[in-house]
Amino acid sequence: MSSSNYTFNFIVVVFFLHFVHTVIADDPMYLICSTNSDNFTSYSPYEQNLNKLLGELNFKTSQNGFGNGSVGQYHAQTFGLSLCRGDVSSQDCMTCIANASSEIRKRCPTNKAAAIWYDQCLLKYSDNNFFGQIDNQGMLYALNVNNASDPTSFNSGTKRLLNGLSNIAYTDPKMFAAGVIDLEGSQKLYGLVQCTRDLSSGDCKTCLDSTISQLPRCCDGKQGGRVVGGSCNIRYEIYPFLSI
Numbered sequence: 001m002s003s004s005n006y007t008f009n010f011i012v013v014v015f016f017l018h019f020v021h022t023v024i025a026d027d028p029m030y031l032i033c034s035t036n037s038d039n040f041t042s043y044s045p046y047e048q049n050l051n052k053l054l055g056e057l058n059f060k061t062s063q064n065g066f067g068n069g070s071v072g073q074y075h076a077q078t079f080g081l082s083l084c085r086g087d088v089s090s091q092d093c094m095t096c097i098a099n100a101s102s103e104i105r106k107r108c109p110t111n112k113a114a115a116i117w118y119d120q121c122l123l124k125y126s127d128n129n130f131f132g133q134i135d136n137q138g139m140l141y142a143l144n145v146n147n148a149s150d151p152t153s154f155n156s157g158t159k160r161l162l163n164g165l166s167n168i169a170y171t172d173p174k175m176f177a178a179g180v181i182d183l184e185g186s187q188k189l190y191g192l193v194q195c196t197r198d199l200s201s202g203d204c205k206t207c208l209d210s211t212i213s214q215l216p217r218c219c220d221g222k223q224g225g226r227v228v229g230g231s232c233n234i235r236y237e238i239y240p241f242l243s244i
Contacts, residue, residue: 033107042110051105054080054105065086066084079131097123100116142226147221148222162234162236166208179192190239190240191235
């Protein structure tokens with residue numbers, strides 16, 4: 001969604017421990033029900049187009065992990081985008097998007113613009129065409145509560161890992177990259193970066209680099225952290241959290 005679709009721009013900080021992996025299936029990591037657009041009424045043309053769009057996104061995303069499109073025209077036209085984390089299986093992707101579609105309609109029942117994030121997928125829609133625009137509104141910041149033993153060295157390693165992944169992702173067809181590096185001693189650091197595939201390569205790189213630069217404001221010296229936005233997201237941890 002473009003920045004004009006939001007009436008707020010705030011930081012949400014979530015604390016998590018590295019041994020907490022279980023997420024309730026219908027409990028999103030983050031949700032925005034925009035109030036900057038007019039609401040729609042039940043059984044209206046907009047709702048019919050939205051329901052059709054969500055069905056199309058479910059199908060498209062199950063094929064290659066990403067989908068976008070629009071349905072309708074004029075004031076009843078709706079635009080939507082769905083994205084699964086680049087390392088998840090097709091089945092897990094399909095399950096996540098189906099759950100996101102159901103929950104976003106329950107939690108934002110009449111909002112013309114909304115976005116929902118899970119650990120494994122993102123779904124958003126709007127009555128405005130947001131494709132190809134960097135969406136950095138309503139960012140989610142999350143961090144591991146544990147401190148690194150040597151924050152300066154650890155921060156340097158984190159930056160090295162994520163910058164290296166950013167250089168890979170923006171030229172990758174899936175706009176996704178994940179990897180691991182060795183830190184001092186026997187410690188390893190795992191990371192991922194990803195963009196929504198409606199962005200150009202240049203805008204993907206811009207989004208990732210900007211997001212990486214924000215890590216000090218939330219996760220300085222922490223053993224894990226992530227920044228999640230509507231166009232790109234990054235994450236690093238000292239434990240393997242990827243499916244690959």
